[in-house]
Amino acid sequence: MVLPQAIINIAYLIASILFIAGLKGLSHPRTAIRGNLMGGLGMLIAILATVAAKKLDLELIILGIVIGSAIGAVLATRIQMTAMPQMVALLNGFGGIASVLVAGAELLKSVLNPETPDPDLQTLVAIAASGFIGGVTFWGSLVAFGKLQGVVVPDRPVRYSGEQIVKVLLLLISIALAVFIVLDPHDTYLYWVLAGVASILGVLLVIAIGGADMPVVIALLNSYSGLAAAATGFVLSNNVLIIAGSLVGASGIILTDIMCRAMNRSLANVLFGGFGEIVVTASGDDVYGGKVKSTSAEELAMLLETAQRVVFVPGYGMAVSQAQHAVRDMFNLLESRGITVEFAIHPVAGRMPGHMNVLLAEADIPYDKLIEMDDINPTMGQVDVAIVLGANDVVNPVARTDPKSPIAGMPIIDVDRAKTVIIIKRSLSPGFAGIPNPLFAADNALMLFGDGKKVIQESVSALKEAS
């Protein structure tokens, strides 16, 4: 069956509308599931329309779809919620490599076909752009995956002298290669050289960035994977690719911007400045010297018994120690005793945008208990007990007080204004920014040293026994 092009284009239009309506559904948890299903329906329509548009080699297509669906389904059902940043990193990368391959195939075919003229300027520029953006995205995402998963590449920023010059050189080489491709598309190997250079650039860009800056990197690569799809849309003059790709491109850029604002840093600073090289100014001893008080799980339980309002501030440490289910048990116990419990979520807590929300939702915490930083800060003064669980830089009051600090001006959750602050942490070691946290030595702060999950479980038992 071969449908006329006008019908195919209308099907693509319907798919595009479904993508937009689907994303609109994500504006509220109530409508989000329906929105996601609409997006899926849009994709199905786009695929069916494509298959119906031309006489295609269906056996090969079905084989590819079966293999891809099997891998995708296994990944989607097996992945742990704590590993979601890795999953998104991988998917970003796969989007990028798909664009590289499609644009490469298109170049080969159009050059080899004696019946068609050589591709025009627009197509060639778009092919070069797909190869470049896709290459950066694929390899950058693989390195991000490695850093998040803790395999092959180190979590810390890898820095060396002259690194920015190397990156600029690679960029210039890429531009030169793109110009050669546009001038003479018949040397198709140049396209693969371009994709290769872009790959090296992708590796170097991400390897220089530390683990805690991954929310920015993943959001940016998310945007690139969309832009790569849009570039491939320019190659094929296909509207649905351009529209869907642009939506994703915009989404990634918005998230990148939100993440950067939440750290009061520019994107350039995250990508090229980095925290890895900042010299620690005040040493831990000066800040903490004899002023740190520590407490126990039993004491925490006693404090909680008399509290009326408790706020948790989760960070990446909660994900590492898989403490979210223990936190849920504590949440249920406290709520059953009439204590108000809320969760204060900093935008960059965790390793990707929204990471903490997903973990807490997984543990059945109702989403209306997850409060954004700006909404909870004005009421922090009325909180009886604030429990900081595996977070550090996002509660460091130095951001408000010391304009010379590397985190100066970063919006923080004002836990120091709570009546009592409990910081659950393994040691006094600094967070990603590499600076001591005077909160730990504050008069109203108590350190509770230990593994997050274990400590919370012990407090829950103590609370139960006391009643």
Added chain:
Amino acid sequence: MDFVSILTIFVLAIYVGWEVITKVPPILHTPLMSGSNAISGITIVGALLSAGGAMVANEHVFLTIPGLEIHLSLAKLLGFSAVIFATINVVGGFMVTHRMLEMFKRKD
């Protein structure tokens, strides 16, 4: 299509994307990312055309998959790989997003 009409669609789509996505609340930012991953799997449309399209005059068979009667030119092989990657994005992206959003459902 001429360049300007394609560019028009591109710019308008980015604008629409901007308007829609700024309204997504932070608690749904992770599902937004995985859901948009799935949408960027739209490259599958291009991949299907590269994998399934007929071979042109000067293309020759580059790889034969034994037992399956499948003969691939280099371009078709690239398209076939792209189908696999893009399908992982589409299926993995939508499914994992669904799994996450199920957790955000209110338990009343």
